[in-house]
Amino acid sequence: MVTETSLSPGQHKKLSRIVYEESGVVLNEKKYSLLLARLAKRMRITKIASVSDYINVISSDPEEFDEFIDATTTNHTFFFRENKHCEYLIKILDKKTPLKIWSAASSSGEEAFSIAVQLLANSFSLSIFASDVSDSMLKLGRRAVYPMERVKNVPSSMLHTYFQKGKDRWKDHVRVKPAVQQLVTFAKFNLLSDTPADTFDIIFCRNVMIYFDTPTRQKVVDNLCRALKPGGYFFVGLAESLNGLDHSLKTVLPSGYQKK
Helix, strand or coil, X not given: CCCCCCCCHXXXXXXXXXXXXXXXXXXXXXXHHHHHHHHHHHHHHHCCCCHHHHHHHHHHCHHHHHHHHHHHHCCCCCCCCCCHHXXXXXXXXXXXXXXXXXXXXXXXXXXXXXHHHHHHHCCCCEEEEEEEXXXXXXXXXXXXEEEHHHHCCCCHHHHXXXXXXXXXXXXXXXXXXXXXXXXXXXXXXXXXXXXXXXXEEEEECCCCHXXXXXXXXXXXXXXXXXXXXXXXXXXXXXXXXXXXXXCCEEEEEXXXXXXX
């Protein structure tokens, strides 16, 4: 039976280091409660009673290791979050040019599908590469089914055109229509260790670097900038910036940049 979970300083340091080395997410003392809550949930699910036993399991079981990383790095998201970036692109981009877009750290797909429906509604041609380090989030993105509360910011006209309302037990959910789904490709990608195999006109990497320290942010930005075409656009979250980092980008709006 799983008892109340607590972490010794050594266990907190070890688990934080595991998360940092795998994902770049910093879980310092201020994030102790978050780490503890996510860890306790995994221990309840796996019916492992002690933290030391759980640490041994993730050291030898790749599947549970991935589940632990998923649990400690997954964040809340919703449709049309921080939408000024997309509104800006719709105003300044040429509709005649097909767009290749990367939604890095795409979580469960809301960002990628938000971009897709808005560009479609404005007659753009596009393809989106949606990546995340979390297998469970990628699975949700590919399923493309979301609670109604996640789409409350979507205009009713777009909701009618690009989403299907669920019935019976799915009555409080919507599914992204196939015409939109086919524009988005989901794949696992680690921003710290994987190398982009393509180049893009636009890259969104929002609300993830806020959890990184400066060396990790620099590494991620270097990696992403190499995948950004000259003149391409790069967006981070509104609570983030590239201040203090070396890069070849110019600011075009808050948290929005263009490659020189």
